[in-house]
Amino acid sequence: MAEPISSRLRRGVTPAAADSSVRALPLWHYLAALVAGAANTLSFAPTPHGGWLEIAIFVFLYAWLTRTAGWKSAALTGGAFGFGNFVTGVWWLYVSMHDYGGMAAPLAGAALALFSLYLALYPAFAAALWSFCAGHARNGKASDLPLSPTWHGAFAFASAWALGEWLRGTVFTGFPWLASGYAQVDGPLAGFGPVVGVYGVGWVLALVAALIVQAIVQLRAGRLAAASAQSSRTLAPSRIRPARAALPAIVAVAVTGSGLLLSQVNWTSPVNAPLTVRLLQGNVKQEMKFDPVGITSAIAMYQQMITAKPADLIVTPETAIPVLVQQVPEEFTRAVRRFSDTTGTSILFGAIGGTITPEGQVVDYTNSVFGITPNSRDLSRYDKHHLVPFGEFVPWGFRWFVNLMSIPLGDFARGAPVQKPFTVHDLLVDIDICYEDIFGEEIARSLRDNAVPASVLVNATNLGWFGNTIALDQHLQIARMRSIETGRPMLRATNTGTTAAIDARGKVIGRLPVFTVGSLDVTVQGTTGNTPYVTSGNNTVLAVSLILLALGFAFSSGRAIGKRGESGKRNNHNSHDDAQS
Template sequence: MLTAAVAGAVAVLAFAPFGYWPLQIASLGVLFYQVLRASDIKKSALVGWAYGFGWCAAGTHWLYISMHRYGDMAAPLAVIAVALLALLMAIYVALAMGAASWLRQRWTLSIPVMALLVLPAMWTLFEWTRGWLFTGFPWLATGYAHNASPLAGFVPIVGSYGTGWLAALSAGALLLTMHRTRWPALAGVVALYAAGFALQGVAWTHAVGRPISVRLLQGNVPQQEKFDPGFVLGALNMYQKAITAAPADLIATPETAVTVLPHQLPPGYLDNLASYAQGTGSTILLGMPVLDEQQQFYNAALGITGQPAGVPYYQYRKHHLVPFGEFVPPGLHWFVAMMAIPLGDMGRGAEVQPPLAVRDQLVLPNICYEDLFGEEIAGQLASAHRAGRQSASVLLNISNLAWFGDSIAIPQHLQISQMRSLETGRPMLRATNTGATAVIDGKGVVLSQLAPVTQGALAASVQGMGGMTPYILYGNKLMLALTVLALAAAVLLGRAGQRRGAGQ
């Protein structure tokens, strides 16, 4: 179990900011090897549990910063909370490896069948389950490590989870280099990566309309000051000056750049921004909370285009909320009470919301944690396509990661946004409080970004993209079909082997 935990922790080096993606395949190879050597289902599950703990604890240790530094939770309790989360998330790996071991015993499966069909499929299915069960926590999903590997060519087809399955398949195949099937396994890995490299040259989407000019603001407001009433006015003035410093087709602020409700703003604040937008032809996307007619709060983005008086501003309301950050799961208010963080139960925006028109482009916002859920973003694009409407041509993420300091959470989140660009073939813009504020093209390449934990504005010209990738049209269905087929093939091979054994 110690070896498994270390292997899981080492796998974090495959992700941003390190990027040593081959380590992830080697790490999974160690896990699969240990499961194949385990003598029973319980030992396989324990090995998986240890691996998952090392993976999650090393990869999300920055949660300690938000709970201790900004939430005033006692350091020992914050450490325990991070460890408990890692232990809970590790259950998915334990179940995956335990289920794989059960199938092996039930059908007397061979090592090649386990390495190529069962273990990669079980790993992927339970990783996908982690991404949606109890609202999901898909951080550090396997596929994210491969945004810059040859497997990136498969992302527009099978998405991040399908790419994770291919990585696990690679690990199983390389494991067979210690088996008598080493040469076919090596040939398969070479063919897989060659195909991925070739697929990177396929243009799934195409340019639409004229490029737009953008200015993405990074306020670098310290988290300890952000919600302090004594600092709110200063932040409002800072963002007003940053917005009106220069015109652009789209000017975007970070998530909750404005921390008060519209009716709590200084008189004329939004009107002055609207006048500037109208006078310069700019569109402003302002991150701020809003309140509906039922007095329900929403984490939202307000689109100000200089519309005539009486015409409501564009609104995007966050749909996928963060547990404990934006809603409190039933029965767990006692945990929130241990932290001095302004939390509450917010409302959920609609699953499908209209994009914001910016000249020739349609910009689809998402807020912070939402861009971890690729199928939801792809679903919005597919919904417009199926309804005969033009789908969004540019994606925009507004975030505030100041909760996690200058930690690896910032480059990890940037890598997640790169995966969304690869899946959809759309550029992704990022306007954040402390980083990473960046422009990503439709191939997942970061074209420009601001240095983290600095104040500034990133100016760029962005070309919108149209068309449908297979992932937009089918989401995770292709990945699910492939993994289920792999398991079905394993069972059929197992049955055939049992019949041959009985015949002898």
Template sequence: MAPPRLAGAPAPCRGPLSWLLALAAGLAQAASLAWPGPGGMKGQPLWWLQILSLALLARVLLAAGGARRGALLSWLFATAWLAGTFWWLFISMHTYGGLAAPLAVLAVLGLAVFLGSYYAAASALFWTLRPYNRSSAAIVFAALWLLAELARGQWWTGFPWGAGGYAHTDGPLAVLARWLGVYGMGLAAALLAMGLAQWRRADLRRPRWWAGAAVLVLAWACLAAQRHCAIEGCGAPAPQHAPLSLALLQGNIPQDEKFQPGSGVPMALQWYHDQLRAADAALVVAPETAIPLLPQQLAPGYLDAIAERYGKGAQALLLGIPLGSLEQGYTNSVLGFAPDGRRPYRYDKHHLVPFGEFIPPFFRWFTDMMNIPLGDFDRGALDQPSLAWAGERIAPNICYEDLFGEELGARFRDPQSSPTIMANLSNIGWFGDTVAIDQHLAISRLRALEFERPMVRATNTGATAVIDHRGRVSHRLPSYQRGVLHARVQGRDGAVTPYAWWVSRLGLAPLWALGLGVAAWAWLLRRKT
């Protein structure tokens, strides 16, 4: 006996069209995160395309006719979405890592298939619960989608790159960032997508539909007004800091030469040496591994000259450099120098990149197939202090650490010591001149929205930029050009956002509880029918 149809479900569709629609929807979901824009911009987020593509999947899922087929269709969608989002991993493994092209392709697809299984499981559970009421179906779908996103973002060290919420940095759902963060934005998008998938023309003749739409618009208007007042002050003066002058260095050292002793290493040492001597700004920031050698591998006096240069005067420096030794272990670190007589500030990267910065158990055979320098770092602590300078508390993070807002949020537990400025030091030259650069910029923008703190970015190849506390890019260097970005940034102090308050204390547990609670509620309702 065939299972009952889901709420709002169209007639079952079992032909090849459903597979083509799921594939197309997944590719559209990837495109929504970084759509080619005008003026040579490679990746602009399109919030409406993210909702429409997810709504197309929801429509296909409703017509699947059963849990098994629904899971497979969602797996195809998620595999296309994820492979289309981080396809540039192929460049790091093949072009720069030396892995054979077929193996690199299989590795990217294998990762997408593995991570896509979370969404397949969520869709199978959705069909198993089979909510009959359309509102219940939308709520259950959104909750299960949230659980899949959380699992991808946290299990096996987490790889949430390309989460649906990142398409909404410029959209109406951005008002939720200060309350619920990127996963809450994705939850809202999934709720709207399933609602759109179930929409019928006859709904326009029902007062209940118009009442629901009015409630949503009113709720959005209230959140938007509250966010505006929190940022702008609305009569009460918002905390003001004097603008801080910046010099953000972008060395554009070719990735295939960066760690070569006869080419990239001397090039980097000379260029950054010259720029650090000439910089004329209150805060100078050089990217991740700007100095590509351990301190003991440098020429005598090289690092001492930098410390002396920034140990006096009115300038501070954040410098990306590996620290430690090959014998006792090393860290991917940031050294900070400021003219206050203290020892140099130090930050060690906490969230390491699997295969690139640490080797997961049983996978050394895979990393041995590639040429990755300094591929097994030690891990830093989660909540490390900020660099106090010029009335600001500057909190560095390295590379894709800003992908984990719940970890950056640990620094906001005490408003009196919480960061006033965040600084991302990156080198994603491993991924070539691709949309990875713009995707990473969108990630940093969303962190600025969540915490309402500015984010400055110093990178090897891009995107070197300044993002204000509203999540807007105020200054940016062209990617893949050597240069220095001179700009100003205004730190933010005072009360932390609701998201920063709860995530600093509870992590993502409230969102897990919400998703699991809705799933349990749907299961209980199912048992009663």
């Protein structure tokens, strides 16, 4: 492991002078961080048990950050890591923009690179924040001295990292894809998901990595001290260092073990009888989805698939019926209603919502899922709340960018943040559409704020925009984290894949092959009760992170010594520092 640097601000050196006086890191330092970020993409799906790999990569990241000489180099290191991670982890956006959106290849590539640079700002911010709050950014001409990573530095890194990921999932409607906690779905830290959510899992991951680095650095220092002691015939340093290395290592192992133990806890309990469910996957080609011939074909296909076999619940993908709900053919409506009434089957189908004015104009288009209940003329409705930028609404000032693509959808109206669940027999079903399930806090809020929380989660989506890429497996991994966080099963009906059923512990109990037409028949047990994460959302990890960062900033060893009291005490303290140097 490369030598870290000192976190102590030398007497008489201001923070500004410190940042300008330290040695510049070589270019290969940042290239190595970029490569590590790219390697971190391998921690996520479809890599099995990638959580262990992610821990190793974060150990490297923290060790690499300790080589930086101030907040600027720390930010550049974190940004390089983030860019490597995002440009390799969300490259499938290029497929969406170029292959299906018709954008010119150079423009699509440039857009992907710019978006990855934007996303990289958040790990850059986290690294800079850690540098300040660990006392690191206030180094003087001490960059040639070794840093012994401190406890407050480890907690500052965990807190800054979690805060950066939360901001990335919140600012400008948020994009929390590839949040570090998702790689732990099959990893040793998944058990923290029901307690503190995906950002909390990322917090624990960063803490464990920092403590491992702290133990390794102390162990190396102990070996050097032992060698020095042998030459000077004193054994005192060699007795102290192993203990300093053992404690952070023990804590890291204990935290990891706690994650494994927490994954065995049942935070929710079964309720009512299991549901028989059929999840439909039509595999409608994206270029045909809104073509008149494709629309007619899709409606006929889904009519046949829905009425082929009864179940307690049948779910179609997002906009499986790609027309305004008022324009759904009467033949489809009669056949599906008759099937529902005669078999007792509840049906959820995706279509486009809207309001027709007396003048015949359609306003307030919505991306919706409609529900049919046996022997009821009422049509339930869920309207998508968290819309996709550039696909379902155009951010201010970006109309020119959308015009570069051939996207048939425009600006949609938003549904309410919390909407009434759909009832299937005696169970309530909470619905979300497309990438709404990457926002765990919103699903937790829906469960928390409804008078009676739902027992089953349903996601209707269309990932046909992204081809046969890692986006499909990554989205399934995200859905699994939602089940872990809430202690509820998740049902996913997708157009091209991955259609799957996930139990309340985040395990996939059935899935269809991608890019096939089929029906997934599963039995799902609903659950009741709230996990700690459903109760408190992201408030826990945010509060802990902000408190620890404030304490780290206030009491870190790197603070300047300008407010210590009278000059005599200051001189004594400075003399002591000089003696230590």
